[in-house]
Amino acid sequence: MIRLDNVVASYRTGRGSINAVDGVSLEIPDGCILGVAGESGCGKSTLMKLIYGDVQSPMALAAGSIEYGFADGRGQPITSQTIRQHWFSRISYIPQSSMNSLNPVVRVGSQFVDFPGADPDKKRVLEQVRAYIGKLGLPVETLDAYPHQLSGGMRQRVMIAMATFFQPDLILADEPTTALDVVVQKDILMLLMELQEQMGNTILLVSHDMGVHYQVTTRMLIMYAAKAVEYGESESVFRAPLHPYTRMLIDSLPTIGDDRARDGIPGRPPSLWQELRGCRFADRCPLATARCRSEEPALVEHRPNHFAACHHAGELLAPSGGPAWQ
């Protein structure tokens, strides 16, 4: 169980500091795949950095704490202060599939052993990796190749191999398949799901594609303007979203075979620089009332294992498909 308690991440800039993650409290059960969704700038990547412990100026963990639920070698519980030593031993990271997360001038194999978490006996580790990557659909010669000789899909498989071969308790994947073609993306996502099932560990997956979330995740967290607005089982979040933003996010995506009219969400998220009172989605929300603009809704459990931060959680928008406000 990973527990986030009122976590706040702030960025110090020339014009003062803003909270990119503004008070998020969550309990993430072990063995699940948690999807983190939201528009760009909603704080999902910052939250990932916080959980991974990649905190360096100008970003700082301004308040709150994170407990990881798994202990280190000596039985001490790991917290956000000590997680750094466990990078790529108990916790690992799959970067955005930008084309060059691998050192272009060094063979792929040597990048499996150049980090402290790896077992000092490099030769033995490479033997294990050589056997392991076969299962991930990578030819054995991959380890002796240079990154520019691999295709985008193969490079992403190498990243997944690197992040999983030492069986971490928690894997954070930040938009792992964004730059890949849709066919290769499916293989990579299926691979991730299989690995998670075998290892039984927890994966945090950030993606802007709700379709990817539906296919892969077992739990969903929706972020909006640095706040968590909905959190619950994927099935119930997708089938019966509580928060209007989640519903509009899902409704805005065209689906093949479904001819209902779709509309983008008008307007834009509020700038985090200005003084924000009440629900941050109020300006764009069709159900917004005076209460929404004055009193900020808390993340409350409206259904078993299904939380939402909205005073009108669950109320239906106008008949789906034909948004009343157009």
Place this chain on the structure above:
Amino acid sequence: MTATRQTAATSADLAAGRATPPSRPRRTAAGWLWLFNTRLVLGLVILAIFVVGSFVLPFFCRVDPALQASYMKNLHASPAHWLGTTGLGQDTLWFLIFAVRNSLTLGIFVGIGISAISTAIGLSAGYIGGLYERLVMLIVDSFITIPLLPILIILGAAIRGNNNFLTIGVIIVVFGWAWNARTIRSMVLSLREREFINMARFSGAGTLDILIREIFPYVSAYLVVGFINTVLFAINTEATLAVIGLSKVEVPTLGSIIFWALNYNALFTGNFVWLLAPIVATVLLFLGLFLVSTGFNAAFASKRGVA
């Protein structure tokens, strides 16, 4: 003789001209404030002192400092001669002021010449491409590889024989445009692929419009920096030739002053100032030019959200 080169990375920044979409909140183009960072201001102050000093003061000088034996030799600093006199009976300070003026004049002359040629060649080679570009780049790479000093030594006779001081400037321009042309060409190559060039073309703009309204603003940032580097390069080249006596050494320049100081062994006659003054002046002038060059560079880079 150092051809002061654009630091590879800063030209790479400019070459790439990576205009990553700037992060919001939106920044309006805040007038000229973005231009001034400490480096640039410091550099401009130094340059102002040198330029104003060397172009204004000569009007107050009664005696032509190049004339030898107008005063007693090797006098120490005194109210009449603030830096004493040289081993040839000239006032050291006035000689230095004239030297700075002549060097700067040469530098600016060559700067304009090289900037014009290198921009024309760099822009056309980068934009037109094909065989023309390959041919031009072959010549450019050869000119960069061939050391310039020996060629200047060959032409030494022409330099010394000719009465006009700027002949060496013409020679430096003829052989010195390659570096800038190469940088401008690589910048234009990367700009040519940028989408807004196609946008302009589909807005009805012709090749000339595109060169001037689309490409030139991006290249202009480098032109300012390139010009200053060329001034630095030109002064340096002439001075190097003068120091070894193969330039018109009777004309006071930052190089010829040191040539006379060495040849009339300022060291042994204890006349340190005669050698020290030009060293300090040259270092300060070059430092000023360099600070302005990198200051401009940083300012332009930050304006385009690249820094």
Place this chain on the structure above:
Amino acid sequence: MGVIQYVAKRVGLYLAVLFIGVTITFFLPRLLPTNPIDAYIGQIQSRANGVLSADAIAQLRQNLEELYGLKGNLFSQYVGYLNRVIFHLDFGPSFTYYPTPVSGMILNALPWTLGLLLVSTVIAWVLGNLVGVVAGYFHTRRAATVLEVVGILLYPIPYYILAVSVILLLAYVIPIFPLSPTFPVGDLSLQMVGSIIYNSTLPALTLVLAGFGWNILSMKALAVATTEEPYVTFARLKGTSNWTRMVRYVFRNAMLPQVTALALSLGTVFNGALLTEILFSYPGVGLIMRTAASSGDYNVLYGAITLSILAVATAGLVIDLIYPLLDPRIRHR
């Protein structure tokens, strides 16, 4: 294969550079208003205070034209010149040290120049880039800016100022090194090597200082850019140490453009070496060029220039051929 294309292209450029270099040294003097032969005859006449008869002068002019290869029209002279220079490295005899062949003189001066040039350039490159990568990698920390300031102060100072300041400081004010170096002749004994090193420290120091600043600044800028690359960020997220990331990730990648920059800057560095030799009267090609220029010994002058272009172009080629060994992306297509 990537490497063959790379090498073929680079050798092609090398030959073109040589050809253009030789052509320049052929045509330039002929464009000059002063004709070397008149200058030489003038010298002879002044020495013989005008006693030479007219036909003796005509005969002398005839031989000189022969010696200078000024026979026939421009094109046949050019072909003759190319043949002599490229195939036989023959630049004719020197006048002041008649009849010693020019090529002999220069070829035993060239190792001195190349020795000084290559040793100091390598030192300047290695030191400068190491300091530069540290300054670049830790650019957010205050200490790194100190290293950059060193680069900023050194970089703009031209060779001749460095040379004169080094003489002033280390040979005059604190006389640890000789004012003008003297090089023993004869076969290489240990003691002789010691004195060669001792005597050439000042010119070498000048060249190192001149190259040092440039390398710091360019490597720092490259290192700052490379540190932002995704593979360095990912290395950090793997928990790699600062040292591993700085050396195996940032330096290994940022040094590649620095190798190309080194090859490109050889022409300029060579100028600096010539100048330093002349100022320190170091027995290299520079000194020969300087004396030949002032004494009007044109054969030696053109020979020295052509050979120095050859040396610089060859050194550039060698460095560019090392590049594929460092960059696997070219080695393995």
Place this chain on the structure above:
Amino acid sequence: MAVILRTEGLNKVYRLGSFTRSREIRALNDVNLNVESDTPVIVSVVGESGSGKTTLAKTLLRLVQPSSGRATIYDRVVAGPGVRGIDKQFLAAVQPIFQNPFEAFSRYRTVDSYLHETAIRVAGHDRAGATDASAKALAAVGLDYADVRGKYTNQFSGGELQRVSIARALIPGPSLIVADEPVSMIDASRRMIIINLFRRLKEEAGRSFLYITHDLATAYYISDYVAVMSKGTLVEFGPARQVMADPQHAYTRLLLDSIPTTRTRWRPRKAAA
């Protein structure tokens, strides 16, 4: 039925490497496309990266010279042997919309200067007419001229800037607008604003679109016809609803199966503990 777009044996071969050993990449492989309709249409060209869809777009925009074959839009030959350069008539017939709006405008020019230039140089308006045409075009994309005048690219969001780019393309009243991945740089939740705009411009302003994308869902939602490309070859073409509901070619089926939809799951997901 008018021929909106037809390509006959369109080929494009890139030769890589110099004389020693050259590799050939067939970006376009004998593409024969035929779109006939009396009313304006939206044709989508879908495929993965490297499928040749962008090369096809660039060929129709004369930004790339085809190795062989011809392409015509309405009755004008837009690409083929001897057809070179971008002249005024071509600009009046075909206009582009680029992928990254921030890249489509120079940082040193105000955004509306492009609208003015297009109005004057392509649509032949005078100075006053140009402002009026720009205002009308911006209104058509839901923007107010006053909000756009005198501003630079960094003063807009991606969505707004792309709408300005569409407005510019509308000014000359082109027969075909070629949009190369117009929404891939825009937030998923706001893409539909642009996609619905395309549909409205087709119905109300009578503009035909060639919509290049790797996102089959938006292609299904918006287009009348869809062309599926793989490795430079046109593998399937037909009415969008029909092709997507009943794909004939194996590659189209593979593409459709790979799309992460929110309707049915690839693998049963057991709820976490």
